[in-house]
Amino acid sequence: EYVPEKVDYVFKVVVIGDSAVGKTQILSRFAKKEFCLESKSTIGVEFQTRTVSIKSKVIKAQIWDTAGQERYRAVTTAYYRGALGAMLVYDISRRQSFDNLARWVEELRANSDNSIVIMLIGNKADLVEQRAVPTEDAVEFAKDQGLFFAETSALSGDNVDKAFFQLLEEIYAVV
Ligand code: GDP
Ligand code: MG
Numbered sequence: 001e002y003v004p005e006k007v008d009y010v011f012k013v014v015v016i017g018d019s020a021v022g023k024t025q026i027l028s029r030f031a032k033k034e035f036c037l038e039s040k041s042t043i044g045v046e047f048q049t050r051t052v053s054i055k056s057k058v059i060k061a062q063i064w065d066t067a068g069q070e071r072y073r074a075v076t077t078a079y080y081r082g083a084l085g086a087m088l089v090y091d092i093s094r095r096q097s098f099d100n101l102a103r104w105v106e107e108l109r110a111n112s113d114n115s116i117v118i119m120l121i122g123n124k125a126d127l128v129e130q131r132a133v134p135t136e137d138a139v140e141f142a143k144d145q146g147l148f149f150a151e152t153s154a155l156s157g158d159n160v161d162k163a164f165f166q167l168l169e170e171i172y173a174v175v
Contacts, residue, residue, distance in 0.1 A: 008057040011171050012047075012082050015063060016104055017089035018097040019070040022123040025154035026089065027065050030164045052165070054172050061168055063087075080111035085171045087163070089121045090138075092151065093130035098122075098137070105145055115174055119148045119167045126153040 015023045031048035047064040064083070069075050088104055090097040101120070108118065120142045122133060135151065142149035148170060150163040 006058055007051065007060045009172070009175065010060045010062055011084050011168060011175075013061055013063045013085040013087060013167065013171075014080060014083045014108075015065050015087045015089060016075065016108065017070070017087075017121075018091070018094075018100050018104075019068070021089045021091040021094070021097050022154045023087075023089050024065055026087065026121065026123060026152060026160055027063055029154050029157055029160040030061075031063065050164075052168065054165070054169055057172070059168055059172065061164065075107070077111050080108065083112050083116060084175065085117045085119070085167050086112070087119050087121050087167065088147065089123050090133065091124050092122045092133045093124050093127040095132040098133045098141075101141060105147075117148070117167060117170045117174065118145075119150065119163055119170075120145075121163060122149070122151040123154055125151040125158060126155050 015027055017023055027048055031050045046067055047062050049060055049062050051058060051060045064079060066075055066079065086108055088101065088108070090101055108116070120138060122138050138149055148166060150159055150166065152159040152163055154160060
């Protein structure tokens with residue numbers, strides 16, 4: 001007998017940020033941990049899902065990844081449509097990816113609801129020797145822009161789940 005999964009909520013989350021900051025790797029880290037992996041490819045967009053339990057509710061996180069459209073303003077409005085959360089990723093070893101964040105925030109705000117929950121992610125935290133963005137700079141930027149913030153390593157897996165769970169919990173708190 002086929003018993004459908006009981007899902008209380010589906011939360012769409014978009015992952016954005018410059019090319020090569022580790023967006024796809026972060027998403028794989030989070031989504032592939034679950035046996036209930038589901039992947040969908042369409043032209044230019046794809047998402048993966050992971051179903052988690054938050055405050056005794058079953059929440060299916062549907063996380064969208066850009067398919068190489070990271071060029072500024074190349075991400076389409078359809079990508080952002082209906083998103084309740086966003087992971088805004090930069091690379092702690094590449095200053096330019098941090099300096100471009102304001103533009104990403106602007107694009108995100110222009111294409112999403114005011115209530116969208118945004119988590120700033122400083123990825124590649126394992127690259128200690130090559131750090132080009134002090135944590136304090138990111139904390140300040142996050143505070144100014146009203147974003148949550150975490151540093152992660154998709155390579156080691158450090159903090160990836162924690163960041164996603166925090167984002168999903170914050171979304172749950174506002175839906
Ligand atoms: P995207 O273009 O933002 O989707 O970036 P990718 O996920 O394709 O990653 C770009 C490159 O960075 C790849 O060579 C990854 O192996 C590498 N990478 C991603 N995450 C990390 C990380 O946390 N640490 C390190 N050292 N490398 C990473
Ligand atoms: Mg990618």
